[in-house]
Amino acid sequence: MQVEQTTFIDNINQVMQEELVLVAVLVVAIVVYLYLFLQFLKQKRELDSAENRVEMFQKTFDSSHEPVLILTDSNDILYANPVMVQFFKLKRDFLIHKLSPMPQIKLKEYWETLDVVIKESESNFKEESLSFYNIHLKFEYEEGIPIDMHIQRMPLQDNESQWCSIISIQDLRKESDETQNRHLHPITNMPTEIQAFQDLPSLYTKIHLDDSKVALVLLHLDNLNMLRAIVGYEQANKVIIKFTEYLEDIASTMEVKAYHTLGNNFLLSIANIKSSLGIISLVEEIQERVASLYKMKDVKLHLTMSAGIAIYPDSGTSRSLIDNTYKALFEAQKDGEGKVHIYIQDDDNENYDEFSLHNEMYSAMEKNEFEVYYQPVYDAKTQEMVSAEALVRWVHPEHGIITPDVFIPLMEKTGFIIELGHFVLEEVLKQQKRWELFKFNQIAISINIASIELKTESFLENVKKQLDYHKVYPHLIRFEITENDPMFHEGTMKKYISKLKKLGVGITLDDFGAGYNSFSYLQQFPGDLLKIDKALVTSIMSSEDKQRVVKAMIDLGQTMDMKVLVEGIENKRMAELMVSYGCDYLQGYYFSKPVPVFEFQKLLYVKEGI
Numbered sequence: 001m002q003v004e005q006t007t008f009i010d011n012i013n014q015v016m017q018e019e020l021v022l023v024a025v026l027v028v029a030i031v032v033y034l035y036l037f038l039q040f041l042k043q044k045r046e047l048d049s050a051e052n053r054v055e056m057f058q059k060t061f062d063s064s065h066e067p068v069l070i071l072t073d074s075n076d077i078l079y080a081n082p083v084m085v086q087f088f089k090l091k092r093d094f095l096i097h098k099l100s101p102m103p104q105i106k107l108k109e110y111w112e113t114l115d116v117v118i119k120e121s122e123s124n125f126k127e128e129s130l131s132f133y134n135i136h137l138k139f140e141y142e143e144g145i146p147i148d149m150h151i152q153r154m155p156l157q158d159n160e161s162q163w164c165s166i167i168s169i170q171d172l173r174k175e176s177d178e179t180q181n182r183h184l185h186p187i188t189n190m191p192t193e194i195q196a197f198q199d200l201p202s203l204y205t206k207i208h209l210d211d212s213k214v215a216l217v218l219l220h221l222d223n224l225n226m227l228r229a230i231v232g233y234e235q236a237n238k239v240i241i242k243f244t245e246y247l248e249d250i251a252s253t254m255e256v257k258a259y260h261t262l263g264n265n266f267l268l269s270i271a272n273i274k275s276s277l278g279i280i281s282l283v284e285e286i287q288e289r290v291a292s293l294y295k296m297k298d299v300k301l302h303l304t305m306s307a308g309i310a311i312y313p314d315s316g317t318s319r320s321l322i323d324n325t326y327k328a329l330f331e332a333q334k335d336g337e338g339k340v341h342i343y344i345q346d347d348d349n350e351n352y353d354e355f356s357l358h359n360e361m362y363s364a365m366e367k368n369e370f371e372v373y374y375q376p377v378y379d380a381k382t383q384e385m386v387s388a389e390a391l392v393r394w395v396h397p398e399h400g401i402i403t404p405d406v407f408i409p410l411m412e413k414t415g416f417i418i419e420l421g422h423f424v425l426e427e428v429l430k431q432q433k434r435w436e437l438f439k440f441n442q443i444a445i446s447i448n449i450a451s452i453e454l455k456t457e458s459f460l461e462n463v464k465k466q467l468d469y470h471k472v473y474p475h476l477i478r479f480e481i482t483e484n485d486p487m488f489h490e491g492t493m494k495k496y497i498s499k500l501k502k503l504g505v506g507i508t509l510d511d512f513g514a515g516y517n518s519f520s521y522l523q524q525f526p527g528d529l530l531k532i533d534k535a536l537v538t539s540i541m542s543s544e545d546k547q548r549v550v551k552a553m554i555d556l557g558q559t560m561d562m563k564v565l566v567e568g569i570e571n572k573r574m575a576e577l578m579v580s581y582g583c584d585y586l587q588g589y590y591f592s593k594p595v596p597v598f599e600f601q602k603l604l605y606v607k608e609g610i
Helices: 002-061 082-088 114-125 172-182 193-210 224-231 233-253 276-291 318-334 354-366 404-414 417-437 451-455 457-470 493-502 519-524 544-559 572-580 597-608
Strands: 068-072 077-080 104-107 110-113 129-138 145-155 163-171 213-221 256-260 265-273 294-296 299-301 305-312 340-342 370-379 385-396 400-402 444-448 477-482 506-512 529-532 563-566
Touching: 068 082, 068 114, 077 082, 082 163, 104 114, 110 114, 145 172, 163 172, 193 256, 193 265, 193 318, 213 276, 213 318, 224 233, 233 256, 233 265, 233 276, 265 276, 276 305, 276 340, 305 318, 318 340, 354 385, 354 404, 354 417, 370 417, 370 597, 385 404, 385 417, 385 597, 404 417, 417 444, 417 451, 417 457, 417 477, 417 597, 444 506, 451 457, 451 477, 457 493, 493 506, 529 544, 544 563, 544 572
Parallel strands: 305 340, 385 444, 444 477, 477 506, 506 529, 529 563
Antiparallel strands: 068 077, 068 163, 104 110, 104 129, 129 145, 145 163, 213 265, 213 305, 256 265, 294 299, 370 385, 385 400
16 A cells, blocks of 8 residues: 555656646746747848838939849849849849849959949948949940949948848949930931030130131021921921031031020021121021021022021120020010021120230239129028029129139139139138128128139148138138039049048039030039039020020039039029929029129128028
8 A cells, every 4th residue: 555655656757757847838838939929020120121221212213214133142032123134134023132143243354244243342341332434335235335434332231230231333334325315406416405515615725726716607497387388297397307417518628516505596606707708698698598498389488587686795705605506596586577686795895905804914913903892692392592603703894894704714714713713712711700700691602713822832721721721610611613624524523522521611613514424424523513604594494495404404503412502593483383393493583683892781681581
């Protein structure tokens, strides 16, 4: 009996021990399960975070016209926009798969796979970006494609344990084709106004060297719309083509270039002219040809042509010459159809004797005849003044106020522009300090600089010295650099601008659109503000082509993280149109002309309510 009781107790103990083991195993299993579940939740949160980032990237890049790829450090594809899918010929199930075959990039003389390029460069640009220009790419389907490539490193998770590379590629073959097509009119296949803007700077340079003159002639077929209503669209286009063939014949026998700018408008650039009489004679010959362009059976439809002419340098500076042809055409059309008008500068812009001005400008600096005017810049949305541009005027004792259109080109040729630049900078800094001391609202002031100033060894040193001396915050000064300056295209501009930006001053790319630089130039240009050339804004209300160009430039500038300013706003309709395009800032006579400092201070005074 005692033995049986002992056996029973042992069995109970054994069962209890087994149950305890089971409980322990169960507890461990639960702990492991909870741990794995928590890890799953953590991974899910991280995956959701990554997916959210990818979704954000996707919405951003889906509409891009350039190939964009997001690649993990393990070479898995997280995203490729439709253009990239087509460019790399990716398979339908490319997501979360390895990029294969891996594209190769030619850097200097050697080919490296894309992942190796990223890995080798990572230490140099983590959390930054890296750009490769004018390189070549090859992969399974294509070989030796010229491209520009931009790589941006981004963390996928908040703890930065996983990273990805955002790779954007600019196919330079496509850019070349698009540029070529954009520069040709779709009906006549003639160069457009875009090409004219590119050609003119070299023409201006040539005539300076030859000491000659150039004329721009804007031709307008007056009653082409009436003809279109009578004979139809196709027949009217045949008349236009016949007219362009005639212009091309003229261009082949003379120093003339012809452009089809708008529907009824054509532009001629004529070099090495001796007098305006020769230009008038040529225009009259063209008018005679236009009158006999179209015959319907035995009936000849009488067409007329108006013309606006601007001659450089007689009709103004090279920068304003195209504007002046539109002004001249407007004056011609006021007198009726078939009229011709040559633009003549206003009385305050009379033709001065260049030799006399050259001799007088040195003493003018000593006599304090130069004065800085200020033209306000307004926020497009709030219509509040946010900055201003400093513009110099020569207050001549005999001629009165001489505008920069007259004396700046002369100073650039003689090198006196460097001394004038020092004067303007010092005057602006003095004024900024006065506004600070008297509690005026301080806004950034833009100063135009010429490339000859920027390239002098003393320029940067002088800017730093003046900022320190006057104790003015660098962000209150901006320097405006012209896009169509030849130095910009030499690739040396970036070096000088980078040094300027290190001082803390702002940089504006002025007259954008005059040279129509490519997207790759903007990528290299470390600017803060993009200023669209006013020549594109002139007559914009009646030109859908110009409206599309300006809208595209605003979008392009903002895509490059630059604020966009449109100058030349002359009326409320133009201002409202630019606001509808999403422009950031506006400048022009509609808001205010350039005014002397005592008038400009009133604008600051009213704003502050002092």
